[in-house]
Amino acid sequence: MNNILTKLPFVSNVRFRDAGTLVGLLLIALVFSILSPSFLTMPNIGNILQQSSINACIALGMTLVIISGGIDLSVGPVAALSATLGAAMMVAGVPVPIAMLGAIAVGVSCGFVNGALIAWGGLQPFIVTLGGLSLYRALALIYTGGTPIFGIPSEFRSIANGAVMGVPTPVIIVAILALIAWVVLTKTPLGEYLMAVGGNPEAARVAGVPVSLTKISAYMISGALASIASLILIGRLGAAEPTLGNLWELDAIAASAIGGASLMGGRGSIVGTLLGCVILGALRNGLTLLNVQAFYQLLATGIIIIVAMLIDRATSGK
Template identity: 80%
Template sequence: MMTTAAPKTDTAPKPASVLSRIRFRDAGTILGLMIIGAIFAALTPSFLTVPNLINILQQSSINACIALGMTLVIISGGIDLSVGPVAAISGVLGAAMMVAGVPVPLAILGAICIGLCCGAFTGALITWGGLQPFIVTLGGLSLFRALALIYTGGTPIFGLPAAFRAFTNGNLAGIPHPVVIVAVLAVLAWILLNKTPLGEYFLAVGGNPDAARVAGVPVAATKFAAYMISGAMASIGALILIGRLGAAEPTLGNLWELDAIAAAAIGGASLSGGRGSIFGTLIGCIILGTLRNGLTLLNVQAFYQLLATGLIIIVAMLIDRATSGKQG
């Protein structure tokens, strides 16, 4: 799988040079994961065991859900800082529906629809309201979090159905259901980005919105779709978490947006838009999950884990700069 890119100008590099940079970037991301894994395997014998590796994938699954949606937003030239609170409001409302006796499938669908509506709200303000994505989604971060806190009174919702919990904590052939869900979503996202007109629109709008508009691309509708997908993916991540915990807290999703942006950036997504990779984003999520898991096994304090994560993000940005060539 390869990072897909949309040219920003008529002087875009030739396909051969683009392909070589793409392969180098993806190979570098995988190599980084292998190096981090090798270091932790040498430092702690319990790291390179099947249960721990599966645990890393499971712990990375929630961030992967958020990051897949975030990647599409970033590729289309936007940013979504509200995904954590969107997860919170959709999670608590979905849990409330289940506790109230709504059938689990309908409650799940309702929670996803809430995420879609939140994404539609911010997307409409950005595309048709003409507001800056950073400001709108920053406002959404406070708005959706406040709604979750007001609805619950700041207290968790308990009593989720046993069937829902059994599904989210179950496994398929030894693979946890959250990992299977993320794999299915990743395949669908890859098909959307690489095999459909909407995916081409994401790339074109992020690469050069003015040129895309002249070419007949529905720029506003394309960005709107990206934010709706991001909202839906945030709600799926929330459902996975509340199923594992057995409760829905209005404070869930704190800083999820930063982890998602970090995973997309590590995976090769350009924060200026027009380029990104579903495969790269997944590797970015696994890198972050591996880093935290390994440092936890080594009993490293949490603030040093934040330091290491920040350094990796900065290195990823430097690599992206070096492999992207000059801009403009």
């Protein structure tokens, strides 16, 4: 079956796009280093990477979902629900490792519900995850009564606020997750299945790919990574808010698109997604250093996303 999959037209080489994305990042760094001498200092670079880590965590899962031909608009609310339930367990005295696993299990469960409705229910990913966006946010608000949960244990907070040899812990966590995601996508049958299902689900089914289970797996991974991102954030903030994760899905989709993932499915890159996250982080950081107002930052982000989509269309030949 592997021979069949590698001959399908949607299995493509994304190194060219990764190189283009890297060039874009270097150009942004060059421009901001000229405009602001503090941009390329080590403390600021560390700040960019740390600020990008949460989006990167979400975007890794989003990339796998997009490659499979889907979309996940519910990652923000899934993160909020996971964070509030995980924080509540910690505050109630549940051991930190168990509470963390419980929070991740919430994300995996939400991902399974999304994936099952799409794969087995035959519903459109946009509609299912749009409904999940409201559903999971409502559950988080109902559970907390709309109020934040304080009292996160210091031993848990020390993980998110720590560093190893000067590298912030969140950056290390995301780097490990990215390596795992890269191995899954490029070295395992699941990665081949994701590419196949996103490129041509009918051809993949004929080739013997378990299409439904592949789609469900992608959404479960996305939910798990959303939960991990939420744990990183509440560890840094010391509180879990039911409104956490607002618009996270848009940043994740933007990073994936900038990194070369095709919103039509069948193509994407873990390296490209990470570069896309750093591009967004560097752009916002640089504009902040230049005292540019926030709505102009949104304008710049939107322009970059549109340009990335035009480049994707031109390079895909569609």
